[in-house]
Amino acid sequence: MHKSNIPLTLVVCLWLVAAGCSDTSDNNAGAVLQSFSYDEPGPYAVGNRTIQVMNASEGRQLNVELWYPAASAPATQSIADFAIGDVEREELLTLLGTAPEQCTRRDTSSAAGAQPVAAPVNLPLVIFSHCFECTRYSSFSLAERLASHGIAVAAPDHARNTLFDSGAMLNVEFLATRASDVSAVLDELLAVNSRALPENLQGRFDVNRVAVAGHSYGAVTAGKILQDDARFKAGMIIAAPVESPVFPGVSVANIAEPLLFMIAQEDNSIGSIGNAVMRANYEAAAAPAWKLEIVDAGHWSFSDIAGIVPAFNAGCGEGERQTVPGESFSYIDNALARNITATAGMLFFAAQLLGDQDAAEALGVSTHPDIVDVQSK
Numbered sequence: 001m002h003k004s005n006i007p008l009t010l011v012v013c014l015w016l017v018a019a020g021c022s023d024t025s026d027n028n029a030g031a032v033l034q035s036f037s038y039d040e041p042g043p044y045a046v047g048n049r050t051i052q053v054m055n056a057s058e059g060r061q062l063n064v065e066l067w068y069p070a071a072s073a074p075a076t077q078s079i080a081d082f083a084i085g086d087v088e089r090e091e092l093l094t095l096l097g098t099a100p101e102q103c104t105r106r107d108t109s110s111a112a113g114a115q116p117v118a119a120p121v122n123l124p125l126v127i128f129s130h131c132f133e134c135t136r137y138s139s140f141s142l143a144e145r146l147a148s149h150g151i152a153v154a155a156p157d158h159a160r161n162t163l164f165d166s167g168a169m170l171n172v173e174f175l176a177t178r179a180s181d182v183s184a185v186l187d188e189l190l191a192v193n194s195r196a197l198p199e200n201l202q203g204r205f206d207v208n209r210v211a212v213a214g215h216s217y218g219a220v221t222a223g224k225i226l227q228d229d230a231r232f233k234a235g236m237i238i239a240a241p242v243e244s245p246v247f248p249g250v251s252v253a254n255i256a257e258p259l260l261f262m263i264a265q266e267d268n269s270i271g272s273i274g275n276a277v278m279r280a281n282y283e284a285a286a287a288p289a290w291k292l293e294i295v296d297a298g299h300w301s302f303s304d305i306a307g308i309v310p311a312f313n314a315g316c317g318e319g320e321r322q323t324v325p326g327e328s329f330s331y332i333d334n335a336l337a338r339n340i341t342a343t344a345g346m347l348f349f350a351a352q353l354l355g356d357q358d359a360a361e362a363l364g365v366s367t368h369p370d371i372v373d374v375q376s377k
Contacts, residue, residue: 038346038359039339039367042149044069047114048140050082051196053156055184058177062156064185065136067143068116068123068201069150075111079304082137084157088164095308103300103307103316103334109144116200120150124209124353125189126236127182128155129218129225131303133166133311138303139215139238145342151349152205154189156181161217163309170217175247178217179224186210186231207231209353213345215302216240216269220247227254234352236345238262238302240270241277243284252284260348260363261291262302262341266331268314268322269299282375290363292344293373294337296329301337332371340372 036042047070053062063084080096083089096106126146130138136155137143143153158178161168168174188196189205213236214222222235223242227250234257235242242259243252261282263275270278282291298315300306307316316334321327331337344363351360364376 038145038149038350038362039343041109041145044117044148044150045072045074045114046070046110046144046147047072047112047116048108048110048143049113049198050084053185053188053196055181057184058180060159060177060181062159062181062185063136064154064156064196065140065143066152066154066201067110067140067147068152068204069147070111070114071117072111072114074109075114076107076109077112079106079108079137079140081108081112082135084164091164099308100317103313105141105304105334105338108140110140110147116204121204122206122209123150123152123204124211124349125152125154125186125205126211126213126349126353127185127225127232128153129178129182129212129214129221130155130158130162131216131218131239132170133161133163134215134218134303135163135305138305139213139341140304141338142213142342142345145346146349149346149350149354151353154185156185163305172247172249175217175220175224175250178221179228182212182221182225183229186229209233211235211349211353214238216299220244220250223250223252223255226257226259227251232257234258234260234349236260236262236348237278237281238341239264239267239299241274241281243281244274244277252281256286258348258352259285259289260344261285261289262344263291263293264297264299264301264315265293265295266297266319266321266323266329267299268319271322287377288360290344290348290374290376292340292366294332294340295371295373296332297337298331301332301334302341304338306334336371340368 136157211234212222215238219237219240300315347359347363350356366374
């Protein structure tokens with residue numbers, strides 16, 4: 001176990017004019033050394049756009065959100081702008097009108113349709129899988145942080161399992177469908193002359209630097225992808241075990257890639273048993289692996305849409321402890337919880353996709369020792 005008050009400030013080599021830290025690549029001419037911290041937005045503006053991807057094996061059309069480093073100045077938009085069509089937009093605006101202000105993040109730090117940066121040409125990529133009946137933008141704070149430091153993010157709406165399109169089951173069969181969605185998105189993003197991508201994003205994603213992240217049902221989805229699709233090199237597992245009796249067929253023993261586990265100690269969704277299984281997953285995982293446990297965090301503390309519907313309230317405002325049944329308490333501040341998640345994710349993926357070993361070491365140190373307990377191996 002590692003605990004410290006060491007400030008989380010890293011000096012890294014980032015592409016500002018061209019890609020990479022080495023001067024041996026044609027893509028790296030003019031690279032500039034700059035100091036910045038992964039616990040705050042990076043030097044790139046962030047763009048986002050919605051594309052449509054066909055999961056041909058399942059006959060499913062998926063709405064997919066892309067976040068990427070952009071050439072334009074930072075901008076904001078309402079998350080209502082992510083809605084697909086007028087009916088969904090009106091429903092989303094109605095939900096935002098009643099959601100607690102302190103829990104649900106309403107405005108983005110990205111610009112819709114912004115021009116992507118010209119360099120680096122080859123972008124690392126993380127595919128994010130959302131929670132049960134959530135949205136592709138459930139964790140856009142994490143996506144924005146990654147994109148601002150040069151890592152693109154793609155997140156599909158898992159059709160029939162979203163906030164506005166429900167009906168799928170929480171079972172092994174639909175888990176396989178969700179995993180196939182993730183693989184289909186990667187297939188499309190890597191396709192030459194992809195019809196789903198604008199020309200300025202075609203051929204931009206690095207097949208050798210691909211990872212996955214997921215929250216809740218999405219965490220299990222991430223585990224299945226890591227087990228079954230060798231193109232994925234690392235996984236961020238948020239608020240659910242990848243291996244459990246609920247989803248037979250996914251085994252930690254079949255995952256060789258580095259893992260980051262994020263545990264909410266007051267998770268009233270998966271409960272104390274689910275958290276115990278997550279801890280067992282960490283112990284069984286191959287090194288390197290990390291486990292972060294956040295005090296007073298609930299299942300939705302990690303999400304940008306905490307509290308948007310009553311089912312997502314556990315992690316927002318006042319609640320009842322699952323560690324001490326019957327005891328009331330206040331959940332961790334949602335902005336702080338999202339920042340902890342974004343920083344941990346950035347450190348993890350900087351280590352795994354950008355080759356930053358200082359980030360790997362920093363991830364094993366808690367800069368909030370009263371809030372975040374860290375273990376690594």
